[in-house]
Amino acid sequence: MTTLVTADEKGRLCIKGTEKGRKYLVKQAEGGWWVAPVPEVHPPRPASTNRRDWPGRKDGRTLWKHIERMGKLGLRIEESDSGKQPVPPCRF
Numbered sequence: 324m325t326t327l328v329t330a331d332e333k334g335r336l337c338i339k340g341t342e343k344g345r346k347y348l349v350k351q352a353e354g355g356w357w358v359a360p361v362p363e364v365h366p367p368r369p370a371s372t373n374r375r376d377w378p379g380r381k382d383g384r385t386l387w388k389h390i391e392r393m394g395k396l397g398l399r400i401e402e403s404d405s406g407k408q409p410v411p412p413c414r415f
Contacts, residue, residue: 338358345360345361346360346361347359347360347361348360348361
């Protein structure tokens with residue numbers, strides 16, 4: 324549906340068909356304005372509900388025991404040069 328509306332003395336428009344409390348995005352484009360509802364954004368679920376069990380726990384071994392076993396088989400973890408440098412200040 325296309326409707327022609329006129330702004331009041333304060334430059335406001337009344338748009339029919341909107342919902343109370345809903346936010347709308349208004350964009351100026353070539354030859355007019357576009358009004359569209361803002362999509363609803365849902366926050367992410369808390370980490371506790373999205374946690375998955377580590378497969379090594381099923382046989383009774385902890386993650387630490389697994390890493391120790393990998394170390395005996397030759398795994399070596401070294402600190403990189405960039406890890407030894409101080410963290411720069413936040414740019415934002």
